[in-house]
Amino acid sequence: MARLIFITGGVVSSLGKGLASAALGALLQARGYKVRLRKLDPYLNVDPGTMSPFQHGEVYVTDDGAETDLDLGHYERFTGVSAAKSDNVTSGRIYQQVIDKERKGGYLGRTVQVIPHVTDMIKEFVMAGTEDLDFLLVEIGGTVGDIEGLPFFEAIRQLGNELPRGRAAFVHLTLVPFIEAAGELKTKPTQHSVKELRAIGIQPDVLLCRASHPIPEDERRKIGLFCNVPAERVIPALDLDTIYRVPMAYHEAGLDVQLLKVFGMDDAPPPDLSRWQQVVERVKNPEGEVRIAVVGKYIQVKDSYKSLSEALTHGGIANNVRVHLDWIDSEIFERDDAASFLENVNGILVPGGFGERGTEGKIQAVKFARERNVPFFGICYGLHMAVIEAARDLAGLDGAGTTEIGHPKHPVIGLMTEWTKGNERVTRSAEDDMGGTMRLGAYTAHLTPGSRVAEVYGATQISERHRHRYEVNTEYAKMLGKHGFQVSGWSPDGLLPEIMEFPDHPWFIGVQYHPELKSRPLEPHPLFTSFIAAAVQQSRLV
Numbered sequence: 001m002a003r004l005i006f007i008t009g010g011v012v013s014s015l016g017k018g019l020a021s022a023a024l025g026a027l028l029q030a031r032g033y034k035v036r037l038r039k040l041d042p043y044l045n046v047d048p049g050t051m052s053p054f055q056h057g058e059v060y061v062t063d064d065g066a067e068t069d070l071d072l073g074h075y076e077r078f079t080g081v082s083a084a085k086s087d088n089v090t091s092g093r094i095y096q097q098v099i100d101k102e103r104k105g106g107y108l109g110r111t112v113q114v115i116p117h118v119t120d121m122i123k124e125f126v127m128a129g130t131e132d133l134d135f136l137l138v139e140i141g142g143t144v145g146d147i148e149g150l151p152f153f154e155a156i157r158q159l160g161n162e163l164p165r166g167r168a169a170f171v172h173l174t175l176v177p178f179i180e181a182a183g184e185l186k187t188k189p190t191q192h193s194v195k196e197l198r199a200i201g202i203q204p205d206v207l208l209c210r211a212s213h214p215i216p217e218d219e220r221r222k223i224g225l226f227c228n229v230p231a232e233r234v235i236p237a238l239d240l241d242t243i244y245r246v247p248m249a250y251h252e253a254g255l256d257v258q259l260l261k262v263f264g265m266d267d268a269p270p271p272d273l274s275r276w277q278q279v280v281e282r283v284k285n286p287e288g289e290v291r292i293a294v295v296g297k298y299i300q301v302k303d304s305y306k307s308l309s310e311a312l313t314h315g316g317i318a319n320n321v322r323v324h325l326d327w328i329d330s331e332i333f334e335r336d337d338a339a340s341f342l343e344n345v346n347g348i349l350v351p352g353g354f355g356e357r358g359t360e361g362k363i364q365a366v367k368f369a370r371e372r373n374v375p376f377f378g379i380c381y382g383l384h385m386a387v388i389e390a391a392r393d394l395a396g397l398d399g400a401g402t403t404e405i406g407h408p409k410h411p412v413i414g415l416m417t418e419w420t421k422g423n424e425r426v427t428r429s430a431e432d433d434m435g436g437t438m439r440l441g442a443y444t445a446h447l448t449p450g451s452r453v454a455e456v457y458g459a460t461q462i463s464e465r466h467r468h469r470y471e472v473n474t475e476y477a478k479m480l481g482k483h484g485f486q487v488s489g490w491s492p493d494g495l496l497p498e499i500m501e502f503p504d505h506p507w508f509i510g511v512q513y514h515p516e517l518k519s520r521p522l523e524p525h526p527l528f529t530s531f532i533a534a535a536v537q538q539s540r541l542v
């Protein structure tokens with residue numbers, strides 16, 4: 001039976017609770033334990049799939065096709081454990097399930113209430129499929145005191161009570177701010193946050209205190225006293241130079257040892273953190289630097305491209321270089337010449353996106369990369385832009401475009417209404433709901449032997465994650481092949497182009513899927529490793 005660790009947050013949001021949970025998972029894993037992480041999100045959307053990246057940051061997609069919170073990306077990157085649909089739930093989905101059950105008469109005429117029916121549904125979700133784990137880490141979104149989080153806090157309180165002794169622990173992440181004017185760290189917000197938690201029946205076992213300055217022993221004791229936690233379980237979590245150092249820093253601060261004591265596991269094997277050590281060393285001591293322009297639409301909110309910026313960093317780790325990212329709003333190229341912004345970069349990446357705004361600018365960026373032999377990586381919408389650019393400029397198809405935006409004369413990108421997944425036939429129509437109706441999750445692709453992608457992957461069959469409605473129109477793709485833009489990866493049924501490349505360009509690859517979702521610091525994704533290697537080559541030429 002799994003041991004449960006609940007991670008709650010207090011004082012303010014944005015303390016990095018997801019990262020903290022992921023790093024703690026990695027640390028326990030480094031001690032040889034089998035871990036899994038789950039996230040409970042208190043908002044009412046059924047999933048984050050319909051939320052704007054400006055609001056919510058990236059939507060992370062799992063192999064089994066769930067659109068989830070971006071924290072699941074942190075979990076995967078730190079633990080290497082593939083997340084699933086069953087690892088993220090929102091209030092919206094919980095309520096939907098409760099109401100569906102009520103409509104079917106599943107509550108046998110009883111009054112349906114938050115306690116026990118909603119809380120039971122939450123507990124069922126938390127505990128499902130955890131039998132063979134050593135630890136299940138459950139992060140609760142938001143901060144303690146939020147009205148909408150209450151059913152989740154109540155559910156984990158109940159679980160803490162129902163599980164056998166020594167099977168559950170509560171970790172509370174707080175902030176110990178440094179007040180400039182007083183030159184002091186302040187413990188009061190932490191005290192208040194724990195008071196709030198205790199008011200709803202949860203006594204934290206360990207406090208993880210984010211701070212910009214070291215927390216003196218006296219202050220730790222004070223926090224411990226006011227919060228009813230032993231001083232040695234008040235763990236400082238200081239700001240760090242790189243996120244990859246977090247598992248080691250937590251170990252040095254005693255988090256794992258103290259937490260294992262809560263479970264009565266005093267003689268657990270020590271962690272092997274050597275691989276994290278190596279990653280940190282590479283990040284801190286690169287041999288060079290490359291500049292990559294990311295030309296997109298959601299660039300003001302860096303969380304919109306979280307997995308992407310991480311994957312680019314991983315590509316840097318693999319090549320022992322620092323990757324400097326120039327975030328460029330593609331709309332700029334609709335007013336100004338792209339060259340002045342792209343002249344000094346070693347690679348150009350056009351990421352995923354939706355809608356019309358900024359698309360002509362992205363097409364300008366593709367054109368620059370193609371004509372000037374700058375390494376180019378197009379991801380999903382980025383591939384669509386590359387196809388449109390090639391259709392217009394190389395095949396002379398004026399009015400080539402995507403049916404995502406109006407009714408182009410040459411629909412080189414269009415809505416696929418039917419495809420196969422494994423042995424199943426999937427159908428879609430333009431009138432379908434917006435939520436959960438894209439081509440989502442892992443699909444296999446067959447790569448053309450001898451193509452650049454086959455060489456990059458070292459394989460001719462791959463599986464990657466998708467999240468899109470529109471596809472490259474096969475007829476036009478074949479025509480573009482005659483102009484040097486080749487399809488080098490196909491869906492197994494041969495219906496959908498998955499990858500296109502210019503074999504005569506130093507590095508020009510567009511993919512229909514999102515490779516960034518599967519890149520990890522300990523296992524950088526081959527496409528990102530290869531793209532950054534090409535950027536390193538390019539940097540030697542200029």
Ligand code: GLN
Pocket residue numbers: 351352353354355379380381382404467468469470471
């Ligand atoms: N907007 C495009 C589509 O829906 C691409 C989506 C994406 O880049 N993830 O097909």
